[in-house]
Amino acid sequence: MAKIIVVTSGKGGVGKTTTSAAISSGIAMRGHKTAVIDFDIGLRNLDIIMNCERRVVYDFVNVINGEANLRQALIKDKRAENLYILPASQTRDKDALSVEGVERVLKELADDGFEYIICDSPAGIEHGAFMAMYFADMAIVVANPEVSSVRDSDRILGILQSKSRRAEQGERVEECLLLTRYNPERVEKGEMLGVKDVEEILATKLLGVIPESETVLKASNQGIPVIHDKESPAGQAYSDAVARILGEEVEHRFMSVEQKGLFQRLFRRSA
């Protein structure tokens, strides 16, 4: 049985694709056969973050339409042994994804022995976002510590609880919150919502806090998911989140200024 995890947010640009790339790489590096699917039809980006843009031949929509089979469309990651990427298509027809089509692809992946399937959702609450979340067993709701992002997260949680297949069957999607682009200094100064505030408002289990970090842009410049950068606080925070997804209890880090100061000092020494 494959575990289907959607990475979703409502609001755009909060870090879904960054997270999908990091989490899928991390799970694969821990030895699990993993697929990551780009649901952002018309605006594919995951291929860039994963540095496989020049290897895209067939895409998700080709597979759904029967123009290619899954094996032809899946791209094997060059870094993580057990990781495969299914790119989005650049078609402008946003309704190219059908419930039946998506279900068929997910089932085929599960039958093929994939243990984890990560769905990178597009922004918004339209068709593409709905398709990405519909079959999810688990949802990682990505939010930034900012009013509009937290509000959108709450809306997404509402949709997961009423419109997902699990909800229709009277079950629950396992929801968790990933707070990204977190800046403990600004939180301490009272300029940014703190993790406790966001947790309290959304009443959702915290998967992790990813600090705002320059290493994320550097990673995306090169097409190396940030989790491969073992020195980077964001990379380390993503590794912790992966461990938690795999059921380990890991203490939360990067939430306060002291800790970050210590890490900075360590880095300066090692640099």
Add this chain to the structure above:
Amino acid sequence: MSIFDYFRNGKKDTASIAKERLQIIVAHERNQRSQPDYLPKLQQELLDVIRKYVDVDQDQVEVQLDNNGNCSVLELNIVLPDR
């Protein structure tokens, strides 16, 4: 803003303002979410009927459904214009 500034100006820091705004908007939207789908249409049709007799604005009619255990109360609030 530091704690020092807080005492100096007596102003709240912006993160606290953000939290308060969020608590209000999220509570409001959750309440709307639990409302039945027919409510907006019901509101529109009620408004049409009322307008046959009195000239009221769209935003002067408020319809709310409250669930109290095993009974629900449909509350209708209409502000009539000044004469």
